[in-house]
Amino acid sequence: MDLIPDPRRAWPAQGAAAYPLDGETLIEAGTGTEGVARWIRTAVGAATGLPFPPAEGAGATEGGTDGAGATTVDEAGVGAVVGGDDNRIVLEISRSLARDLGPEGYRLTVDGSAIRIEGGGAAGVFWGAQTLRQLLGPDAYRGAPVAPGREWSVPMLVIEDAPRFAWRGMMLDVARHFMPKDGVLRYLDLLAAHKLNVFHFHLTDDQGWRVEIERHPRLTEVGAWRARTKWGHRASELWDEKPHGGYYTRDDIREIVAYAAERHITVVPEIDIPGHSQAAIAAYPELGNTDVIDTSSLTVWDTWGINPNVLAPTDNTLRFYEDVFEELLELFPAATSPFIHVGGDECPKDQWKRSPAAQARIAELGLADEDELQSWFIRHFDSWLAARGRRLIGWDEILEGGLPPGAAVSSWRGYGGGTAAAKAGHDVVMCPEQQVYLDHRQAAGEDEPMPIGYVRTLEDVYRFEPVPPELTEAEAAHVLGTQANVWTEVMQDRSRVDYQVFPRLAAFAEVAWSPLPPPAERDFEDFEQRMTEHYRRLDALGVEYRPIGGPLPWQRRTDPDGNSATLGRPIEGPPPNV
Numbered sequence: 001m002d003l004i005p006d007p008r009r010a011w012p013a014q015g016a017a018a019y020p021l022d023g024e025t026l027i028e029a030g031t032g033t034e035g036v037a038r039w040i041r042t043a044v045g046a047a048t049g050l051p052f053p054p055a056e057g058a059g060a061t062e063g064g065t066d067g068a069g070a071t072t073v074d075e076a077g078v079g080a081v082v083g084g085d086d087n088r089i090v091l092e093i094s095r096s097l098a099r100d101l102g103p104e105g106y107r108l109t110v111d112g113s114a115i116r117i118e119g120g121g122a123a124g125v126f127w128g129a130q131t132l133r134q135l136l137g138p139d140a141y142r143g144a145p146v147a148p149g150r151e152w153s154v155p156m157l158v159i160e161d162a163p164r165f166a167w168r169g170m171m172l173d174v175a176r177h178f179m180p181k182d183g184v185l186r187y188l189d190l191l192a193a194h195k196l197n198v199f200h201f202h203l204t205d206d207q208g209w210r211v212e213i214e215r216h217p218r219l220t221e222v223g224a225w226r227a228r229t230k231w232g233h234r235a236s237e238l239w240d241e242k243p244h245g246g247y248y249t250r251d252d253i254r255e256i257v258a259y260a261a262e263r264h265i266t267v268v269p270e271i272d273i274p275g276h277s278q279a280a281i282a283a284y285p286e287l288g289n290t291d292v293i294d295t296s297s298l299t300v301w302d303t304w305g306i307n308p309n310v311l312a313p314t315d316n317t318l319r320f321y322e323d324v325f326e327e328l329l330e331l332f333p334a335a336t337s338p339f340i341h342v343g344g345d346e347c348p349k350d351q352w353k354r355s356p357a358a359q360a361r362i363a364e365l366g367l368a369d370e371d372e373l374q375s376w377f378i379r380h381f382d383s384w385l386a387a388r389g390r391r392l393i394g395w396d397e398i399l400e401g402g403l404p405p406g407a408a409v410s411s412w413r414g415y416g417g418g419t420a421a422a423k424a425g426h427d428v429v430m431c432p433e434q435q436v437y438l439d440h441r442q443a444a445g446e447d448e449p450m451p452i453g454y455v456r457t458l459e460d461v462y463r464f465e466p467v468p469p470e471l472t473e474a475e476a477a478h479v480l481g482t483q484a485n486v487w488t489e490v491m492q493d494r495s496r497v498d499y500q501v502f503p504r505l506a507a508f509a510e511v512a513w514s515p516l517p518p519p520a521e522r523d524f525e526d527f528e529q530r531m532t533e534h535y536r537r538l539d540a541l542g543v544e545y546r547p548i549g550g551p552l553p554w555q556r557r558t559d560p561d562g563n564s565a566t567l568g569r570p571i572e573g574p575p576p577n578v
Helices: 034-048 095-101 122-136 181-193 250-262 278-283 315-331 350-354 356-365 370-386 416-423 458-462 494-501 504-513 524-541
Strands: 009-012 018-021 026-029 071-073 079-081 088-093 106-110 115-119 152-155 157-161 167-173 198-202 266-273 339-343 391-395 408-411 428-430 479-486
Touching: 026 034, 034 088, 034 122, 034 250, 088 122, 095 106, 095 122, 106 122, 115 122, 122 152, 122 157, 122 181, 167 181, 167 504, 181 198, 181 250, 181 494, 181 524, 198 479, 250 266, 250 315, 266 315, 315 339, 315 370, 339 370, 350 356, 350 370, 356 370, 370 391, 408 416, 416 428, 458 504, 458 524, 479 494, 479 504, 494 504, 504 524
Parallel strands: 026 088, 088 115, 167 198, 167 479, 198 266, 266 339, 339 391, 391 408, 408 428, 428 479
Antiparallel strands: 009 157, 018 152, 071 079, 106 115, 106 157
């Protein structure tokens, strides 16, 4: 079947070898699955040219029938088409399947009566539809039929499947290099195709502010634009002198969130505080430590690294960011964005140490040091978000100085932060830099474009294990899941993002979804064999992935003038297990 991610169980169904689909194939959508039916008509219908009209009387709920050829699903989770012809795709939510496999679990049955997708919830039905698309072949991923009149079919089989982790994510940094809205929507489709269900949207940083805030318009009028950009690693002497920037309007964000929700993807917006904030300070200098530096002289940062210019711990700063988060909560509703990411990473304390105002704040609050001042900052917004029904999540530096009880941790510096957080009873998303930072290079070859970090091959990612072995079963339950991070300092456009992300995201997706054995026991040869078909799917989708044999001529390392250059920061040897 060559499915990715690999399903838990699959076996042949009785009957003919394949089930045909044609212009008369109907979709019978049970209550709660209407969005999945719409997606099949839009995505699979475009590729196949099949209309998939609704079955008459579709929409029956589980355990009953509407008397017009609808589906019933009994407590054993077995669906049956009642009346009518058998040329249909049946979509149903099953309570029994929810008990057995959870809300994202599904059963796909292809037999002589119908193609039936039952899910523990609407998300499970949607993931089953993704599997159906894979079974149709790579041409089912195209935007229009390439062979009009072609006969489409799927093999007779039964698949029962469910994810290992509830959080299966990818973080996309649009602050360092802006990705226009259509590119973001495309990546949501790519996540859905790999059964990934969390999109961490890194919207602000020193190099750019990417979301419109009506109460503070200079955040995008000024903060969304920089005059030039460092080319390559920060140690490079090369610059791209072309101005760079962009931002998403409020309606752009609403569209992105709605598009994600249709694909059962949670969006986690990130507004970085109190560090990584120079773009905001450039727009509103009073947000910075004005008693230490002339913040009015700051511009949106044009290079990379850890920036010394951090937010001032003042009441004005708190109120300003409460305004920001208030608008953010409106744009990212709780149903699709229960978590709000506040960054909290790489916040140098030098300015606070020299700032009389910061030192006065430390004394006023009875804090021990600047680490506890950062903790106070994070705790303020944890309480503020919790009062509005949201959960705070931040990078693992938020552990320093103490962490609020309800906060969750993105463990990026290694396993250590996540392990400590889980042992302390905090929920964790494992995304260690040494394993699943997809900006790190994929091979040691001299042609790799802008080589950053450790070599992380397709096999390395496939053998990544999100749960540290030292956690007890109860502690491991705090590992919500895992996430691959895509930092775009050296990814100037969509092609570069594609090259860094794929094919490794396919391996990561299987790690996040499938109940794989321990890393050393995983069958990478089988995965490679299944990837042969998956590369054809990626080709049909227009993904500019890194070929197995290395970069194509136009993917190789160049400087802004098209000349070959050494611009990266490769780290030799295996990454440390920290």
